[in-house]
Amino acid sequence: MLEFADAQYTDRKTLFVEVILPLAIAKNYTYRVPFELNNIIEVGKRVVVQFGKSKLYTAIVTAITEHPPEKYEAKYLLEILDDRPVVTDRQLQFWKWLGEYYMCYDGEVMNAALPSALKLASETKIALNKEFEYDRAALHDKEYLIVEALDIQPELTISDISKLLSQKTVMPILKELFEKNIINISEEVSDRYKPRKRTFLTLNPAYQGQDNLKELFGILEKRAPKQADAVLAYIKLARHQKAISKSELIEESGAGAASINSLIEKEVFIAEEKNVSRLYFEEEDLDANFELSDQQQAALVSIKQQFEQKDVVLLHGVTSSGKTQIYIRLIEQMIAQGKQVLYLLPEIALTTHIIERLRQYFGSSIGVYHSRFNDNERVEVWQKVLNNEYKVVLGARSSVFLPFVDLGLIIVDEEHETSYKQFDPAPRYNARDAAIFLANMHQGKVLLGSATPSFESYFNARTHKYGLAELTERYGGVHLPVIEVVSIAEETKKKTIQSHFTSVLMTDIQQALTNKEQVILFQNRRGYAPVLLCRICAYTPKCINCDVSLTYHKHSGKLHCHYCGYKEDTPSICPACGSTHLEYRGFGTEKVEDELTLLLPDARITRMDLDTTRSRNSLQNILNDLEEKKIDILVGTQMVAKGLDFAGVTVIGIINADSLLKYPDYRANERSYQLLAQVSGRAGRRGKQGKVVIQTYDPAHRVIKQVIENDYSDLYFTEMEERRGFHYPPFYRIINLDVKHKNSDILYNQATYLSNELRKHFGEERVVGPQVPLVSRIRNYYIQSIMLKFEKDGVSINKVKTTIRDIITQFQTTKLSKGSIVQPDVDPY
DNA sequence: AGCACGCCGACT
DNA sequence: GTCGGCGTGCTC
Numbered sequence: 041m042l043e044f045a046d047a048q049y050t051d052r053k054t055l056f057v058e059v060i061l062p063l064a065i066a067k068n069y070t071y072r073v074p075f076e077l078n079n080i081i082e083v084g085k086r087v088v089v090q091f092g093k094s095k096l097y098t099a100i101v102t103a104i105t106e107h108p109p110e111k112y113e114a115k116y117l118l119e120i121l122d123d124r125p126v127v128t129d130r131q132l133q134f135w136k137w138l139g140e141y142y143m144c145y146d147g148e149v150m151n152a153a154l155p156s157a158l159k160l161a162s163e164t165k166i167a168l169n170k171e172f173e174y175d176r177a178a179l180h181d182k183e184y185l186i187v188e189a190l191d192i193q194p195e196l197t198i199s200d201i202s203k204l205l206s207q208k209t210v211m212p213i214l215k216e217l218f219e220k221n222i223i224n225i226s227e228e229v230s231d232r233y234k235p236r237k238r239t240f241l242t243l244n245p246a247y248q249g250q251d252n253l254k255e256l257f258g259i260l261e262k263r264a265p266k267q268a269d270a271v272l273a274y275i276k277l278a279r280h281q282k283a284i285s286k287s288e289l290i291e292e293s294g295a296g297a298a299s300i301n302s303l304i305e306k307e308v309f310i311a312e313e314k315n316v317s318r319l320y321f322e323e324e325d326l327d328a329n330f331e332l333s334d335q336q337q338a339a340l341v342s343i344k345q346q347f348e349q350k351d352v353v354l355l356h357g358v359t360s361s362g363k364t365q366i367y368i369r370l371i372e373q374m375i376a377q378g379k380q381v382l383y384l385l386p387e388i389a390l391t392t393h394i395i396e397r398l399r400q401y402f403g404s405s406i407g408v409y410h411s412r413f414n415d416n417e418r419v420e421v422w423q424k425v426l427n428n429e430y431k432v433v434l435g436a437r438s439s440v441f442l443p444f445v446d447l448g449l450i451i452v453d454e455e456h457e458t459s460y461k462q463f464d465p466a467p468r469y470n471a472r473d474a475a476i477f478l479a480n481m482h483q484g485k486v487l488l489g490s491a492t493p494s495f496e497s498y499f500n501a502r503t504h505k506y507g508l509a510e511l512t513e514r515y516g517g518v519h520l521p522v523i524e525v526v527s528i529a530e531e532t533k534k535k536t537i538q539s540h541f542t543s544v545l546m547t548d549i550q551q552a553l554t555n556k557e558q559v560i561l562f563q564n565r566r567g568y569a570p571v572l573l574c575r576i577c578a579y580t581p582k583c584i585n586c587d588v589s590l591t592y593h594k595h596s597g598k599l600h601c602h603y604c605g606y607k608e609d610t611p612s613i614c615p616a617c618g619s620t621h622l623e624y625r626g627f628g629t630e631k632v633e634d635e636l637t638l639l640l641p642d643a644r645i646t647r648m649d650l651d652t653t654r655s656r657n658s659l660q661n662i663l664n665d666l667e668e669k670k671i672d673i674l675v676g677t678q679m680v681a682k683g684l685d686f687a688g689v690t691v692i693g694i695i696n697a698d699s700l701l702k703y704p705d706y707r708a709n710e711r712s713y714q715l716l717a718q719v720s721g722r723a724g725r726r727g728k729q730g731k732v733v734i735q736t737y738d739p740a741h742r743v744i745k746q747v748i749e750n751d752y753s754d755l756y757f758t759e760m761e762e763r764r765g766f767h768y769p770p771f772y773r774i775i776n777l778d779v780k781h782k783n784s785d786i787l788y789n790q791a792t793y794l795s796n797e798l799r800k801h802f803g804e805e806r807v808v809g810p811q812v813p814l815v816s817r818i819r820n821y822y823i824q825s826i827m828l829k830f831e832k833d834g835v836s837i838n839k840v841k842t843t844i845r846d847i848i849t850q851f852q853t854t855k856l857s858k859g860s861i862v863q864p865d866v867d868p869y
Numbered sequence: 870a871g872c873a874c875g876c877c878g879a880c881t
Numbered sequence: 882g883t884c885g886g887c888g889t890g891c892t893c
Contacts, residue, residue: 059893063870069893092871092892114893147870163871 084125379448
């Protein structure tokens with residue numbers, strides 16, 4: 041098939057390459073290298089190969105050998121796409137580890153790791169980059185042909201182009217066009233990240249002197265009194281705050297938007313659009329030259345000392361304690377040593393202006409890697425990391441796949457965040473855990489930061505596997521909120537409780553309203569009442585699909601299933617016995633909102649839960665209203681816990697903590713703790729000390745105590761374990777198995793089978809589960825976890841992993857688990 | 870992931 | 882008699 045000019049190649053060895061194909065297949069494949077490419081073939085370069093009858097794929101070379109395969113004739117690889125490797129040896133090693141650890145195929149790891157523009161395949165879609173201007177005359181004939189064809193038909197596949205040029209090797213041409221920014225490769229028509237903008241106003245310096253202002257007033261007062269009001273309001277506001285937004289000024293001055301616009305037109309005000317963010321992820325106000333507080337300084341020193349002995353340090357710092365400043369100091373030191381730093385953030389936190397803040401510090405040496413950036417940008421970051429041009433990368437979980445050359449430090453901010461875990465598709469990796477392995481490969485260090493660390497990390501810190509540094513004070517002297525626990529039982533007895541609101545909470549709410557401050561009330565259940573109960577026969581309507589009790593929603597007047605979305609009309613008589621004595625039991629956000637409206641008719645109350653934020657902009661609208669103080673009290677589910685930052689919120693009320701506390705397993709304890717602590721952290725952040733009221737029937741509950749004391753040393757105990765007789769923390773080695781299948785029955789059998797097998801191997805008492813997080817039922821498959829616990833000096837983790845692997849292989853061959861995927865999610869050491 | 874091969878049901 | 886459903890197996 042190939043012709044060679046005989047003498048041209050001095051090196052006539054026949055070479056073969058092992059490649060990874062971007063497919064979910066078990067094996068790696070071998071291709072033959074054409075002689076003329078012998079000199080340039082290299083591990084880590086991309087090659088184009090034919091796989092199957094007609095499909096072309098981009099594959100990564102993982103090994104070069106001289107041994108021809110024995111059982112078949114290898115096909116020739118068609119092209120080499122790169123002048124130098126795009127994937128480093130270390131990355132290949134990392135991929136291999138990740139694939140084994142999370143039990144998936146190499147090809148799946150490759151798919152997750154490489155930006156799609158680096159993975160041209162015959163079905164890859166090509167389109168023109170409309171945002172880029174260039175000189176068409178400068179294009180080569182073939183490039184011109186492609187561009188013209190794309191004018192007529194906006195999207196072509198690589199095989200289309202192959203036909204168009206009637207030649208097979210089109211990928212190098214496309215690669216060239218991509219690098220010239222002329223085309224886009226397989227860009228998903230996804231909503232790209234748009235930062236939220238707001239208009240800020242500043243007074244034109246020309247009017248800033250006393251005299252100038254007087255003159256301006258003179259003119260405005262006569263001709264446009266509204267505009268004069270606006271300028272006056274501006275001056276008033278400017279006394280207390282640095283940045284003044286247009287909407288604030290409109291509200292303060294009472295002048296319409298039109299007046300303000302005409303002032304902008306007259307250049308009295310200078311308008312400037314700025315990105316703003318309402319999501320709060322430890323992005324304290326950073327002054328250009330900040331000084332660390334004594335406590336921060338001590339933490340920094342402690343972290344550095346611990347890094348001498350430990351690879352991972354957990355920085356446990358309360359909300360607003362200034363973790364970011366510590367990160368910056370550490371990053372500076374790494375850069376000074378010429379090493380790279382990866383700063384991982386959960387997806388949502390990246391949309392904030394923390395990026396801008398860090399750019400101020402690290403200028404052009406900082407790169408941002410985010411799944412919502414387009415592929416051109418992603419490939420650019422990839423190349424710059426590979427060239428060691430970017431010293432710092434700020435990124436979401438997928439940035440652990442970047443080709444770092446010399447990684448000195450990985451910071452995992454908000455370490456507990458579940459968005460570090462990829463659930464679907466494979467590889468179902470946790471970027472925090474992968475980061476620990478990655479850093480280890482580079483002999484780098486990892487700093488995990490969180491105000492509410494995950495149990496795994498906290499446990500590892502307490503058992504001295506990780507180092508631990510703590511920040512217990514807020515930065516800038518603002519005190520942590522006061523937490524008051526109120527017994528619902530007691531207030532009920534004293535009859536001081538009104539509906540669901542204790543006298544303590546009511547007093548605090550009223551105080552806040554008087555001070556024109558805002559309140560967030562947290563009730564972790566949406567709808568009006570979670571159970572409808574017949575008082576005569578105890579019948580409760582259940583979902584026909586999920587067998588859980590239906591929640592009454594007053595808004596729709598129907599009963600809803602919160603798992604599958606099933607709805608039915610609310611019966612007025614009991615379907616079982618015909619009685620009319622139907623009773624609503626329990627309460628959700630709707631009821632809280634309802635009853636609060638009755639008690640505080642003048643307060644502006646809004647509800648924020650899945651039901652009120654389902655439509656496109658409703659979440660944004662609620663957040664805007666809250667920010668602009670159009671809302672006094674926000675009633676919400678756990679949505680309010682995630683990083684909402686509003687200066688005006690001083691009181692947080694947890695309506696009923698018990699619904700969070702009654703679950704038996706330790707994961708639920710962790711979640712409850714985190715939710716309570718996160719919600720509490722929203723109170724009074726800027727300047728004013730906040731107040732948190734926790735209402736509960738069980739004021740002595742351990743989790744509540746931990747929240748108050750900001751310590752979770754004992755959370756590993758759970759009620760259930762106590763009942764079963766565990767009186768000291770068992771030495772947990774937790775294996776979460778994500779068992780996924782579209783057919784839940786088969787799945788349940790698998791998980792049960794697996795845990796039974798594990799019981800046989802490791803003993804009855806060590807295996808907990810399978811546990812099904814119910815949320816995932818919505819998508820019609822389950823992700824289950826099986827937890828193994830070992831007391832000290834128990835079985836080694838490797839033994840456990842090997843056993844699991846054996847069991848899985850077994851039941852894959854017995855066809856019990858056809859189509860299922862079982863992945864362990866264990867601590868990477 | 871594709872794609873072919875193959876074995877059963879409902880159709881012009 | 883054939884069209885087409887998706888189950889199974891293979892791709893260097």
